Amino acid sequence: MDVTPFIVLSAILFTIGCVGVLTRRNAIVVFMCVELMLNASNLALVTFSRANGNLEGQIAAFFVMVVAAAEVVVGLAIIMTIFRTRRSASVDDASLLKY
């Protein structure tokens, strides 16, 4: 199995996640796009682990998953708190720190 297709797929998924973060306005969907980017990087890590013949890449992917789980928990709690006070899950509405 060649390595390049996996890495290209990972790059494509990462790009799609990137564009999603930039264009979508719903905070939950933005968050999902961040998850997509993390997953894409995980795919690259696992692929490189296979290419280099050691398991360090898989360990790195495992740590990324752990951190992603923690990040999702806190992030979703923040989104919920913002929604509760402002009745909106749009990233454009939470702009109080700007002024």
Place this chain on the structure above:
Amino acid sequence: MVAFWILAPVMVAAALGLLFARKAVHAALLLAVVMISLAVLYAVQDAPFLFAVQIIVYTGAILMLFLFVIMLVGVDASDSIVETIRGHRAASILVGLVFGLTLVLGVAQVSFGAPLGLDEANSEGNIPAVAKILFTRYVFAFEITSALLITAALGAMVLAHRERLTPKPTQAQLAAQRVRDYAEHGKHLGPLPPPGVFARHNAVDTPALLPDGTAAEASISRVLAARGTVKSAPELAEDVKALTEGDD
């Protein structure tokens, strides 16, 4: 490689759907497709441990969390199409395309050589091998993640906790309030009227009729009324009329 060529188009299509899905629920389900396909790709690439973790942590825990929050925030909290910064969407799509093209072209031109494969590293099984590395070289990082998880759990509890600002009303207070409402505003004392029970409809979206033939506002749920799924009495009458005329 067969698994890859089958799953890669599916994953890219689902990820693109994430960009265009109007509703957050659809986006979450498309993300589930991407994540499960990724798990299969991990399994293909000699990473059975990560395959299981991907299914359990990502599709099991994280996506369920997403769906729960969508449920709390409101399923129909869809995106606004209004741009707050002019030309923002076009600019970000352009930047994304340029970024993606550079990344893909750059990566595609690198020659990675033949993959060494994990047969040697996995000779005693993938999970024992992963455990050996995790609990020797990365044991400190592993312990730190436990602190991270506890901090995250505490943070989520603090953020999601809602402080009760007023004391909870007792049943006696609620009863007194009800009687006061009746005295001051003439609000009906008893329970709300049930939904209408007609010959063909007895669902909660059917309003009860008052003696003068108008719909009783209090007999239907406010949520259903706001969604516009409530069928008005005249509409129902039309239905019945159409049906009886069809019989004749």
